[in-house]
Amino acid sequence: xxxxxxxxxxxxxxxxxxxxxxxxxxxxxxxxxxxxxxxxxxxxxxxxxxxxxxxxxxxxxxxxxxxxxxxxxxxxxxxxxxxxxxxxxxxxxxxxxxxxxxxxxxxxxxxxxxxxxxxxxxxxxxxxxxxxxxxxxxxxxxxxxxxxxxxxxxxxxxxxxxxxxxxxxxxxxxxxxxxxxxxxxxxxxxxxxxxxxxxxxxxxxxxxxxxxxxxxxxxxxxxxxxxxxxxxxxxxxxxxxxxxxxxxxxxxx
Numbered sequence: 001x002x003x004x005x006x007x008x009x010x011x012x013x014x015x016x017x018x019x020x021x022x023x024x025x026x027x028x029x030x031x032x033x034x035x036x037x038x039x040x041x042x043x044x045x046x047x048x049x050x051x052x053x054x055x056x057x058x059x060x061x062x063x064x065x066x067x068x069x070x071x072x073x074x075x076x077x078x079x080x081x082x083x084x085x086x087x088x089x090x091x092x093x094x095x096x097x098x099x100x101x102x103x104x105x106x107x108x109x110x111x112x113x114x115x116x117x118x119x120x121x122x123x124x125x126x127x128x129x130x131x132x133x134x135x136x137x138x139x140x141x142x143x144x145x146x147x148x149x150x151x152x153x154x155x156x157x158x159x160x161x162x163x164x165x166x167x168x169x170x171x172x173x174x175x176x177x178x179x180x181x182x183x184x185x186x187x188x189x190x191x192x193x194x195x196x197x198x199x200x201x202x203x204x205x206x207x208x209x210x211x212x213x214x215x216x217x218x219x220x221x222x223x224x225x226x227x228x229x230x231x232x233x234x235x236x237x238x239x240x241x242x243x244x245x246x247x248x249x250x251x252x253x
Contacts, residue, residue: 051105051133064106067136073144077104080145081130083186084152096159097128104144107133112235116245118194120144124151124179127159146183146191153179169226169248170215176227177252192253199250207247214241 023029057065067073081102088095107114107121114121114133120140122132130151134140157175176195184192199207214226221238227248230240 052108056108057106061106064136067141068104068106068134070141073141074104076145077102077132077148080148080186081152084149084182085156087182087186088156093156095156097155100128100130100155102130102132102148105131105133107135109135113232116232120147121193122147122151124154125158125163127155130155143191143193146187147193149183149186150179150193153182166218167223168215169211169217169223172223172227173211173215173248173252175252176249180249180253193249195246195249196253198245199247203244203247204250207243208251210242211248211251 052061081100085095085100107119109115109119114135118140119137120132120134120143122130122144124130130148132144132148132151134144154175157178161175180192180196211226214222217223217226221233221236224236224238225233225241226243227246228236229243229245229247231245233240233243
């Protein structure tokens with residue numbers, strides 16, 4: 001546990017390298033071995049992390065640990081990252097990052113954001129590092145490789161498009177739309193993530209005017225409100241904009 005770093009706001013984040021860690025007394029940055037993703041509630045208090053911290057991985061999680069330790073699952077995940085990167089190389093796109101690391105963590109089944117995403121998700125926004133989390137089970141383990149393809153697409157994009165704190169909702173829709181279309185191209189629409197699949201065509205048409213009105217929105221609070229929808233935004237203590245679950249993702253897709 002001494003290697004754990006809890007990423008709260010941007011206090012432990014180096015914007016130059018987009019890596020989490022700590023600065024020592026000499027100003028030298030040390031990359032964190034692991035990161036816990038946490039969100040704030042409406043009172044600004046950090047809630048339970050999306051992933052399970054070591055102290056909560058006890059005998060009651062034995063079956064989840066056993067499932068997560070399946071070699072075939074890890075092989076499938078690694079092949080997905082390699083296959084995703086190879087798609088760019090095959091088109092003559094030379095990636096600045098040559099080495100990549102990925103991991104999959106045990107998700108916290110009690111976390112409402114994890115439940116909303118049907119037990120799995122990921123993050124690929126830090127070039128060279130890709131991680132995902134899931135509540136292990138047949139369905140989530142079958143679907144996670146498609147999510148890893150989505151995150152690998154992000155990982156490539158942010159090697160060429162530098163992240164900015166003033167990024168707009170319109171730019172985020174492009175990023176998320178590209179990533180999920182990439183995943184669907186590799187794995188088929190049946191494995192599209194719930195962040196796009198749960199928005200029906202009729203609902204999408206209702207949401208488009210709301211999202212269109214917010215295309216110039218900036219800042220984490222506003223972006224989250226449009227991308228993740230009201231329920232998740234409220235859990236994070238952010239404003240709501242009348243958007244159903246992840247309908248902003250669906251608009252980008």
